[in-house]
Amino acid sequence: MHLAAHFPGVNNTTVWADPRSRSQIDFSSFEQLARTAERGKFDFFFLAEGLRLREHNGRIHDLDVVGRPESLTVLNALAAVTDRLGLAATVNATFNEPYELARRIATLDHLSAGRAAWNVVTSSDAFTGENFRRGGYLDRTDRYTRAAEFVATARELWDSWTPEGVSRPFAHEGPQFTVSGEFTVPRSPQGHPVVIQAGDSGEGREFAASTADIIFTRHGTLEAGRDFYADVKGRLAAYGREADSLKIMPGVTVVVGDSDAEAQEKAAEIRRQQVSPQNAILAAEQIWGTDLSAYDPDGPLPGIDPVPDSEITQGRVRHGDPFAIVARWRALAEAKGLSLRGTVIETTTRQSFIGSPRTVAAELTAFVDERAADGFILVPHLTPGGLDDVVDRVVPLLQESGAFRSEYTGSTLRSHLGLPEPVWKG
Amino acid sequence: MSARTSLHLAAEIGGPPHYDAGHYLRLAGLAEDGALDYVTLGDSFARPGLDALAVLARVAPATDRVGLVPTVTTTHTEPFHVSSAVATLDWVSRGRAGWQADVSTTEAEARLFGRRPAAPPAALWQEAGEVADVSGRLWDSWEDDAEIRDAATGRFIDRDKLHYVDFEGSTFTVKGPAIVPRPPQGRPVIVIDATTAPAREAAARHADVAHIRATTPEQAAAVREEVLRKAAAHGRDAGSLRVLVALTVDLGDVETAPEPGLESGPQLAGGGTYFRGGPVDLADLIAQWHRSGAADGFHLTPITPERDLERIVNGTVALLQHRSLFRTFHPGGTLREHLGLVRPVGRYAAKEA
DSSP states (O other), rough: EEEEEEEEOSSSSTTSSSTTTTSSSSSSHHHHHHHHHHHHTOOEEOOOOOOSSSSEETEEEEESSSOOOHHHHHHHHHHTSSSSSEEEEEEEESOOOOHHHHHHHHHHHHHTOOOOEEEEEEEOHHHHHHSSSOSSOOHHHHHHHHHHHHHHHHHHHSSSBBBOOOBOOEEEESOOOEEEESSSSSSSSTBBBEEEOOOOHHHHHHHHHHOOEEEEEEEHHHHHHHHHHHHHHHHHHGTOOOOGSSSSEEEEEEEEEEHHHHHHHHHHHHHHHOHHHHHHHHHHHHHTTTTOSOOOTSSOOOOOOTTTTOOSSSSSSOOOOHHHHEEEEHHHHHHHHHHHHHHHHHHOOOEEEEEEEHHHHHHHHHHTTSSOOOOEOOOOOOOTTHHHIIIIIHHHHHHHHSSSSSSSSSSSSHHHTTOOOOOOOO | OOOOOOOEEEEEEEESOOOHHHHHHHHHHHHHHHHHHHEOOOOTTTTOOOOOHHHHHGGGGOOOSSSSEEEOOSSOOOHHHHHHHHHHHHTTTTTTTTTEEEOOOOOHHHHTTTSSSSOOOOHHHHHHHHHHHHHHHHHHBBBOEEEETTTTTTEEEOOGBEEEEEEEESSSOOOOOOOSSOOOSSSSSEEEEEOOOOHHHHHHHHHHEEEOOOHHEEEEHHHHHHHHHHHHTTTTGGGGGGEEEEEEEEEEEEOOOOSSSEEOOOOOOOOOOOEOHHHHHHHHHHHHHHTTTSSSSEEESSSSSSHHHHHIIIIIIHHHHHHHHSSSSSSSSSSSHHHTTTOOHHHHHHHHH
């Protein structure tokens, strides 16, 4: 089993109003969570990225945790206070250039002695593009074309020095990029830093199968997880890859209590905090595509039709057909007698492992044993103390049963993940 | 505009590339022991070496006081990313970040990106100035108290304290606001090597610290005067800009050189000055130039960093401290405090007040 720690930022996972919640920006918060993850022998520490503050109803969204430092800079600093923990940065392939980014990621790999990973994300979002020279111009298909050529170009650059440390000129000419010259950084300790792909779409799965080392996903049940796992692993052979060469790691939350009942109670309270009355209205507005501020979050669902093609929320992709979602919500609310807020809670809860340490350890292990995941990216609802329970109470049980390592056996992230060093293709 | 303020000292820790952190940690630690204002780390896409900002981010948690000033070029990078990375360096160093802005003039660098051809220095420095300008605006785009965590209304931030920058430069536009909250120093320190005319123009408008080159104290004083005059013409307070003389130093193997003083050495980029002698001679030169009001201090580039920085700190600096010409410890925590520069009030906050 592989475990990673996510430092949450722009989302409504974080219960920032909890008195135990501290800064999302101060380095001490990052340091504490990373040290906790390393104490737990986790594979890596994971940072997300947002390149424009979200807007809702034409104004900056103020109900959410916004603002975050730049991933690679934080991770280079964390390399100073950790020894073994992998360090994964989310960096957008649409608003960067291969030469510069390949250099920055290779630099992290050198400065951390082989612990760097890059979570490749893309954007077709003209809204985000307003912060960049490039602007927003890529359609959905092109952004994966660009991402694939971006990763391939980065790997050509990482291969442009021989393993013996001799720099050789490179030249890449493709539909997206024409770059040539000499790379300034020698081959890094991992050869190629680990590549992560985030996302569940068909294009995302194919992109991951063709080129990624890890896919960061989310899926609800054990059954859904098994379907996803079989689908993605099944795509690897077409690219001449072994099933083990791509690790499937869903983002999950864990709530631990002294008993299963206590943990369930805690989890319900956390969800109520995450989906505050204001956040419930906001979530519904994102589905309906219109202002719902006149509605009571603890009352029934709005009786009106959704507005298609609304851009009420900028900076977050609107998923699916709003009419279908509203119909599903109505059926669910009726069947379970839920209020608007209750429905939002019910529909937005991601995969959670809730229970006593023994229950949680058993369920995590079952997911791996039954091929629904190779491991998990844990998303705490509190920073920076939100993983203490898992590390102190669940990890020892996983270690006892042999499901998870008791000590790091190697020093690089590739060694933690059991991924071979890439063959040099000079 | 006499420069009889306290003496400021900084040192470059680059040189031949190293690909692990240890080398840079030792040098930055040495500079910190000498109570230097800051270390610079040069960078370019055109020659071997790691990303300088990343190296100094790696150094930040292992040091406490010394300022950290990487070179970040502006020609082929995204201004929004540059401003975020420098702001983040300020967060991870708890207020010790600077940024030496530079440009990429060569066709070889342009080919590494394949997006635009090389351009003349004047155009690139015009653009670099705009990148410095928009960065300052982005750093100000969150007011200091924008994060309110108001549980009663469920608002994490007060959005009235966030501001679009709506910047239109000659080659780019940026909407804003920043994604990183206002950094500890308000604005990290901008350093520009003002040797060439277009760079000097950008320095006068945007820099907090200008590095200049001169071979005599009189020449240094004249260049300093010129930079401050240009800054004043842009409506800046002359007290908000520090001018340091850049000096390449070779402290050799002896305490005192047979013929002490300033000599012209090998040809250096930008017509730089070159000092060869012993640590004591260097201390004499620094004391003399500073006393005569020629500069606010010196930015020293050791020719052999491991050897010369040790001699600078344990020889030159120790002597200046002994003569009470240089501080023995950092009385403040941030780079702005070391330099005697005020923490700027955010321009958007100021407008409302």
